[in-house]
Amino acid sequence: MAKSGEILSKLTEQGYRITPQRMMILDAIENAEDHISAEEILTLVCLQYPNVNISTVYRTLELLKQLGMVTETDFGDGRVRYHSIKKGRHHHLVCQKCGGIVDMEESIFNPVKETLLEQYGFDADIHHMAIFGYCKKCR
């Protein structure tokens, strides 16, 4: 179960329980090469323990999201994907023509966040966004 120790202890701190399901789900996300979908997580988990339910996966993802351990991104293909915060924060540029996806620095939203705080007193929580548009080649 690798080095997910910190996250697990954070769960305990906040009064949440550590269950085999949660450990396996967390493991799947942390070991994933790329952004992973709920269905893919379930498939991986079921290799170890077949009777885990998809709703448990969704509920755990919701929890991990709330605790800021995982981010959720909609790439516009009809299913949402998840990513461990430990593997780095970033956003995505999705080309609406060729479908290409390019990663982009998180800092790009800093000016927007500052303006929102100044003008609206709003503390924006912008994490792992997919921005749609047209890439260099396609526009």
Added chain:
Amino acid sequence: MAKSGEILSKLTEQGYRITPQRMMILDAIENAEDHISAEEILTLVCLQYPNVNISTVYRTLELLKQLGMVTETDFGDGRVRYHSIKKGRHHHLVCQKCGGIVDMEESIFNPVKETLLEQYGFDADIHHMAIFGYCKKCR
């Protein structure tokens, strides 16, 4: 059917047909007080002509979105809402604690759009976004 004339003629120009369903759906969106959901559109349309199907509503919304006549926003409450571009472009700040929604100027994203174009050659199409975070009171 009010002053939807431009939009209807734009449909014709692009080789799309003007059907009663499309007119009624467009009408529902334009006359809506606020951002309206697909289900609400269907209810309104069915007052006039009961046999219209929800899938026609979704397909029409998809078309109007593509033509840039309507924007789609996810306020995070499990259903997406639509808004006529004629009634003004703007974004929303959604408070994750109190649920309050504040409109925000479109121009706030201009610096981001410029940076994306310079650094990535990406022409971002940022329309009608909902940004989550905490409002003045709640943070």
Added chain:
DNA sequence: ATTATTGATACAAGGACTTGCAGTTGCATA
């Protein structure tokens, strides 16, 4: 005018989540 062709629609089935509920389990405490 008659026949293709294309486009739009209703209906039904499917996919991605979400929710209610009854039963199970982790874990604090005795």
Added chain:
DNA sequence: TATGCAACTGCAAGTCCTTGTATCAATAAT
């Protein structure tokens, strides 16, 4: 080590939206 209970899970049913298919209507070609 047992026990109490809130937290968690699996299951089934439900919601919102999408897609496949056959049918129907409008325009274009013959």
